[in-house]
Amino acid sequence: MTVEYKWVISENIDLPEYQGTPEDIATLKIKKAFKILKRPVLCEDTSLAFHALGGMPGPYVKWFLDKIGPAGLFKLLEGFESKKATASTIFAFYDGNDIRLFRGDVEGEIVEPRGSSSFGWDPCFQPLCSDKTYGEMTVLEKQAVSHRSAAFNKLKPFLNDFLL
Incomplete structure (x- = not known):
């Protein structure tokens, strides 16, 4: 039996930063990426x-990090009893017909930064x-518990079907 796979190509395209819920933002970005590339697209x-x-900084965390860093994120919550936070990743897929969203969430707390800052807010x-x-x-420890892995585990069966 011969199995034919479709190619996956990574593209670095500059997309506008939209406002809204994470789902709204993922939907707007995936439509824009499809319009630019004119082929099936996967965005994160x-x-x-x-x-x-109340959910801030949410999808705007990149801008907060650029200005105040992980230590600043921790300091934002100094006056609050609750340090609870939800880390989320949404993978969005669009083939020109249907948009599919795959979301992974991990509950946690914002703490004083510890460890490597190889990715944005990882230390806090x-x-x-x-x-x-x-x-x-x-x-490997991070992959076992991360929001990105949770989202990818939901995406994987769909991709396996699509790529075959």
Whole structure:
């Protein structure tokens, strides 16, 4: 039996930063990416929602990080009792017909930064299932508990069907 796979090509395209819920943003981005590339597209969007701040910075966490860094994210919650946060990733797929969203969430807390800052807010996000921040975890430890892995595990069966 011969199996034919479709090619997956990584493209770095500059997309506008939209406002709205993570799902709204993922939907707008995937439509724009499809319009530019004119072929099936997979996009990823990540957010970090602080419970005490009504979900902010949410999908705008990149801008907060650029201005105040992980230590600043921790300081934002100094005056609040709750340090709880939800880390989320949404993978969006669009083939020109249907948009499909695959979301993964991990509950955790914002803590004083510890560990490596190889990815944005890793040093200040500690999942509830661990005594380590993402920044203190090995790649394998983080993959086992991350919001991105949770979203990817939902996406994987769909991609397997699509790519065959």
